[in-house]
Amino acid sequence: MKVKMSPNVAVKTSDPHKAYEFYTKILGFDHRPENKTHVDLDANPFNLFIIGDTEIQGPVMELFVEDLEETREILIQNGCKVLRWQGKGQDCYVQDPFGIRFNIWEVKDKIS
Numbered sequence: 001m002k003v004k005m006s007p008n009v010a011v012k013t014s015d016p017h018k019a020y021e022f023y024t025k026i027l028g029f030d031h032r033p034e035n036k037t038h039v040d041l042d043a044n045p046f047n048l049f050i051i052g053d054t055e056i057q058g059p060v061m062e063l064f065v066e067d068l069e070e071t072r073e074i075l076i077q078n079g080c081k082v083l084r085w086q087g088k089g090q091d092c093y094v095q096d097p098f099g100i101r102f103n104i105w106e107v108k109d110k111i112s
Contacts, residue, residue, distance in 0.1 A: 001074050002111045006062035009046050010103065012053040019050045056083055056093060060101045068092065068106035075104075 013019045020039055023029045029041040029048060039050040065071040068088050076082065079097035086092060092104040 002066050004064045004111050006064050008062040010049040010051050010060040012056045014054045016050050016052040060103050062103045064107045064110045066108050066111050
C-alpha cells in the first residue's frame with residue numbers, strides 16, 4: 001500500500017460560518033472564493049477547507065492512495081474504523097487507532 005499525505009485538511013463543523021470567521025478574521029487565512037462547493041482557505045503550506053457536517057466534527061487530514069478499496073481493507077485490519085465510505089471521488093473517512101481522522105482519496109498519479 002502506497003500512501004502520501006495530501007496538503008488538504010478539512011475542518012468539519014456544524015457551524016461553518018463561525019469557523020470561517022475564526023480562520024479568516026482571527027488567524028488571517030485568505031479565502032479563495034473560486035471554490036463553490038465549500039470554503040477554501042490558504043493556510044500555507046496547507047489548504048484548509050471548511051465543510052458543514054453534523055455527523056463528523058473536527059479536523060480531517062487527507063491521504064492520497066493508489067488503490068482505495070485495498071487501502072480500506074488494510075486499514076480496517078489494522079484497527080481503523082470506517083466513519084463514512086461513499087467510494088472513489090467522494091467522502092471516504094476513517095479514524096485511525098489513535099483518533100486521527102483521514103479522508104482517503106485515490107489519486108494514482110500523485111503517489112511517488
